[in-house]
Amino acid sequence: MRIALLYPPPWKVAGPDEARHTKDGPPEGYREGDLDADFYQTPYGLFALGAQAIRAGHQVKVLNLSSYPWSKVEEIVQKLDADVWGMSCWTANRRGVRLVSECIKRHHPNAHVVVGGPHATPLGPELLGHYPHVDTVCLGESDITFLELVSRLSKGLDTKAIAGTVYRDDGRVVTAPERKNVSDLDALASPQEYFDTHIMMTSRGCPWACTFCGAETSWGRGFRANSIDYVLSAMEKVTSRLPVRMIQIKDDTFTTNKKRVLEMCRKMRERNLGFFWSCDTRVDLLSDELLREMRLAGCQRLSLGVESGSQEILDKIDKKITPQEIIESTELAKKYGIKVRYYMMLGNRGETKESFAETLRFLERAKPHEYVFSCLSIYPGTRDFYDAEKAGWLNRSIYFERDFQEYKTPFDASEDTMRVLNEWFFSNHGLQIGYRDTTADYECIAERLGDYHAAHMDLGAAYYHEGKLDLAERHVRKALELGYPCPGLALNHLACIAKARGDIEAMMDLFMKAAKTDPQHWVLIQNVNAARAWFKKNGPAQHLPLELVVRHDFQLLERTMQPTLPGPLPEDYAEWRPALAPAPLEAAEEFVKTPDLEGSKKGLDERKRLPVV
Structure with missing residues (x-):
């Protein structure tokens, strides 16, 4: 079976040059940032279902459309011809689930649309009652339920009464018997095998x-x-x-x-x-x-x-x-x-x-x-x-x-x-930033942990910010010797130490070494780009300032790449091929950093704005 697993947008998103959708668009008063940055991450459950289906021999595509303009969503759904369409439904994207299900049925009336997730599970019967273009709701843990549904569809069998689902029977919404949770999680396919x-x-x-x-x-x-x-x-x-x-x-x-x-x-x-x-x-x-x-x-x-x-x-x-x-x-x-x-x-x-x-x-x-x-x-x-x-x-x-x-x-x-x-x-x-460890804190931590690379890295960074460059270099190099997992960040520190000493040639050598060995950290990319622009303006001769970022904290640099984030789709996204394990990642031009400003900006609303029972 050809299976498309979608993470839909929250509503009809307008493109850069498009007017806001007055119907089915964002809620009144919506401001940029009301949706938490985590909203745009593909839910782990889609990867889990995708891994199960791939291992079972089905063709699977996982598409993150969470920030896509509605015109592009329509185009993708029209071009992609799948037998089964699955969507992950959360409270924040529940309206998008309805809109995409309508779009799927408009272009692929014979396809089967199935929805699951933390919003659909407690409201399964209500969701089918309000979303007529959804065929089945999978409740709770859906690994086995989804496979059974796909298996029946592939054999042309009836999909009613599958344990763990809500379905329609002659116009009535029916909840099937409960399905027991998987007792042996190791029996399930690992998402990391394929995604x-x-x-x-x-x-x-x-x-x-x-x-x-x-x-x-x-x-x-x-x-x-x-x-x-x-x-x-x-x-x-x-x-x-x-x-x-x-x-x-x-x-x-x-x-x-x-x-x-x-x-x-x-x-x-x-x-x-x-x-x-x-x-x-x-x-x-x-x-x-x-x-x-x-x-x-x-x-x-x-x-x-x-x-x-x-x-x-x-x-x-x-x-x-x-x-x-x-x-x-x-x-x-x-x-x-x-x-x-x-x-x-x-x-x-x-x-x-x-x-x-x-x-x-x-x-x-x-x-x-x-x-x-x-x-x-x-x-x-x-x-x-x-x-x-x-x-x-x-x-x-x-x-x-x-x-x-x-x-x-x-x-x-x-x-x-x-x-x-x-x-x-x-x-x-x-x-919000609260406590900041001191150099004395890091010295005590390093003493407790002994020759642990990250403790040396922390201490070296602390010495750098105190201007103790020799001590900083010694501990950062020790971190590298001990196998620091992110050498690009350590080399970035060494480059900044060289710059602080006025050794611009050593700084660029270290930046280039970092870019060759471990290039995809947002701090390193920012600094290399800043240094290139500085040289282009003849910064050394003009005595222009060069501001560099010196950080190594736990910050993920994610490429705006499918299927984990709503990046661009390849030109052949609508073509179907046998499922294969993912190829090693290649360099990408577009990046998105996990933001420092995390969490939603949306405050509390008064209850009286909603209907009271």
């Missing part, structure tokens, strides 16, 4: 049940994980092809099984895989031993779901952590040089001006390296969603009848509290 994505999942599910989170609806209750050998094999395969040796592990709670992660980290070191990574987890699932092993295995950043600094709010959202636990885990991670990022929230149940002020005071005490706030969004399938329905102020029909991006609203805050929250948020949205 070059820096995002990776090593487990599914979370044993906790925070009120704002829909993980249980998507994955079921509990926690399941791939074996360590399965994970390491996938890491090895994909890092050999990625332009930058960095991976984001996006498990809901990576360190749920601390013993598993400890063993995984030790085996990563034994295999000398040589890449940097980040992960997300909870503060109560960390220990001194675990964090040390994570750091030595390449962990550069730890993102923690903190949400609030008020114990009262933490209790109301069923977080089951304390502010003191957050501080203790933060200090442990800092001890080994892991950068700590907090995910914070505004508008959770019980939020008041006083609880928010308490949160801000807490951040001053906890001193994370970074923190980013998001406004509460009521996602279908969460406890917030069901409790709001019971309380009578939310009707699920609004997700189909209204054009808002996401339903961002305080759960029960007063208008006065919401005004204070929004005023603060509009001035402080995006990634």
Whole structure:
């Protein structure tokens, strides 16, 4: 079967020279930046389904159309003749799913349109009721469900009553029996076998049940994980092809099984895989031993779901952590040089001006390296969603009848509290910098970790910023000798050290060496381009300033390349060929850096703007 897996745009996006679509366009008041930068990443589930289908012998294309102008979307759908069209449906792109399904049926009336994802799962019957051009909804974990659906279609069999689906039967919307989740995740095809994505999942599910989170609806209750050998094999395969040796592990709670992660980290070191990574987890699932092993295995950043600094709010959202636990885990991670990022929230149940002020005071005490706030969004399938329905102020029909991006609203805050929250948020949205490690901190970290390349790199960078160039060079070169996974960034530092000494020839030699050995880091590209422009203007003779960026933090440089991001499609995108493993990546002219300003700019809306039940 020919299968097209699409990540659609959120609505009808206007092209550069096109007028805004008055119908089916962005919601009223939409501003650039209201959609989080992460929105444009292809959901991991599409890669998982694509890998399963390729292994089963089907022809598969994964297309990210998340920022494409609607005219281009229409053109692509018309030209691409697929038997099965699958889409990942999130709250933010639910309208795009409807529009694309209509477009598919207009051009390919006999094709089968199937939708899944975290928005479709809790609203499966409603979605089929409102989206007449969608044939099937796959609920929850869809690896096996989707394969069974495709298998039946390939044999010309009826697709009704497949476990784990919602379908139509003589005009009626019917929910089939539930399908059990996959018990052995190693039995599934690895997305890293076929797709070059820096995002990776090593487990599914979370044993906790925070009120704002829909993980249980998507994955079921509990926690399941791939074996360590399965994970390491996938890491090895994909890092050999990625332009930058960095991976984001996006498990809901990576360190749920601390013993598993400890063993995984030790085996990563034994295999000398040589890449940097980040992960997300909870503060109560960390220990001194675990964090040390994570750091030595390449962990550069730890993102923690903190949400609030008020114990009262933490209790109301069923977080089951304390502010003191957050501080203790933060200090442990800092001890080994892991950068700590907090995910914070505004508008959770019980939020008041006083609880928010308490949160801000807490951040001053906890001193994370970074923190980013998001406004509460009521996602279908969460406890917030069901409790709001019971309380009578939310009707699920609004997700189909209204054009808002996401339903961002305080759960029960007063208008006065919401005004204070929004005023603060509009001035402080995006990634905020908190604690900055000192040279003394890095000296202690290097002493604790011994001859670990990244500790030497951190220390060398600290000495550079203090103007201690000889010490800086010594530690950066030591990092390279020890096998620093991103030599381009280390060579960039050495080039900047040479420039600070006035040795322009050595600077350019080091830039050129970096560009040949490890070229695709955004810092390096920016500096090389700046130096070239400087020379073109005869900068040395004219005594013109040359500003260089000196950074090596965990920043991913992703090429604007399909299918991970909505880059340009090849000219032959509509042609079908047998599925093959991906070829090694080649140089690309277009790049997009993971932005420093992360998170949505969209604030909280008043509930009264939406219909009250």
